[in-house]
Amino acid sequence: MPCSFSAYVDEAGDEGFGKLRLPGTTGQSRWLGVGAVLVSDSNDRFMPLWRDEIVSLFPKKQNQRDIHFRYLNHHQRVAACNVLREKPLGICVIASNKETILDSEELEVFKRKQHLYNYLVRWLLERLTAACREKARLDGNGPANLFVTFSRRAGTDYQVMRNYFEFMRDGRELMKPVRSIDWNVFDPANIRVENHAVRAGLQIADVVTSATCAGLEPDEYGNVEPRYALSLKARYLKEHKRILNCGLTLIPPIGRSPLSKEQGAFIAELNK
Template sequence: MAEGRVLYHAYIDEAGDEGLGKLKVQGVSGGQSQFFAIGAFLVSAESDAQLARWRDDLVKPFPQRKGRDLHFRDLKHEQKVAVCHALAEKPFAACVVLSYKPTIVDSSKYKIFKQPQHLYNYLVRFTLERITAAVRKRAEREGHEASLMVTFSRRQGTDYDVMREYLELIRDGKEKLYSVGKIDWSVFDPVNIRVENHAVRAGLQLSDVITSATYAAFEPGLYGHCESGYCDAIRRKYIRQNGVALNCGLTLIPRLTQNPMPEVQRAFAASFSGK
């Protein structure tokens, strides 16, 4: 970490799965998710010191809750709504990238994503492009240089040394998969990656909230319905480019104009295209 730089923290979690074998079918239990999401919870170092207290504030209204560990999936609907509204009052920024996996399943062009960790790494790349740009812009506004520390939620089957090597390939211009954006290496170095268990870091638990809330707006349940209310509650927290969150704080792969996902999800995503 360069001396004299202002430090920012990004906590990264995922929702859904990378599986491309048998995607879920409406009305049938089992199967792999239609969407896979990577989300980043972005804060300043000053706010980072407060994250355990933020997490405790969120669960305090639930008197029957045991322990401090926060898992979005374990909350009841009303609790999820309350958590999202309360979290939206805190000073953080959100960035979530979602892949619509049916566009990959039968594609020879994207068969590389059927290899373990490749889709995960690719979505992380998109996420880092957006959050490093946001950190740099804030640093420029405030007249300082910045560094970004990235903490991943430990997930089974992920090799984080391979993740670092992948990011170094991108940095060195050796990655072959095209991306419109660029990771801003002036604020991020792949050595500044940590991997922690969900229960250890409050920031990872808060990342779980924003990632899962966004995922719920796109991934249909057993009977085909999505829940957009959680995502709506944190709508103003997604990072923006020129005032627009779509393709920045909320990014769909493929892009919305080329994405064949169902009309309900398309309309909700389109609602993030205005200022």
């Protein structure tokens, strides 16, 4: 019998390259993160309960059923992450350091609409499908199936995304990737798109993705906040007991990504 999984996908940051934000200024994010919360089919039905458990901690928000990480204060963010760290879910985030693209040959490619986003989703699905396959194998179940739900983004053409993945699935790429999406686990037809407000899974994906990127994206004062992600440490996907390049993947990789002392310390602690 197939072992089914659901992944809910959201992003933190934006795709723009016009003016990357510096401390004390306005502009576009220096990082774009695309992340997912992964659950088994049997646990998917608990997502609304987990979301409601978070909301119950905030008396002024109890009439709401729509969590947005950016609207939570620091203490509420910590509380939300503390709830989720106890739940049977997996976290996977791909984070692109946009600063490194500015002087690269790929800049004009990634400035095209949706290119950087689709590229990060590809890396995300490579890791999610591998995790589903391995979990099904360890549990002695049949083949794994992955269903992916995206939080609806203005200006994103999801049929273009499906076409992109079908192109890869059919082996039409000129250069073969180092990793590959496991097409036995994921079918591009199994992409769904929902509004953030109607899916608890998407709200939880927003929390874990934004929590992760808070440790990388400097705020208006130039500071990063690693506490949220570190509280979720046990929930990140791992490969050979390591989170880096599995539960959290940096593009470019850590050796070639210019990181501040604080960002570096966050990555080291998360991967310890």
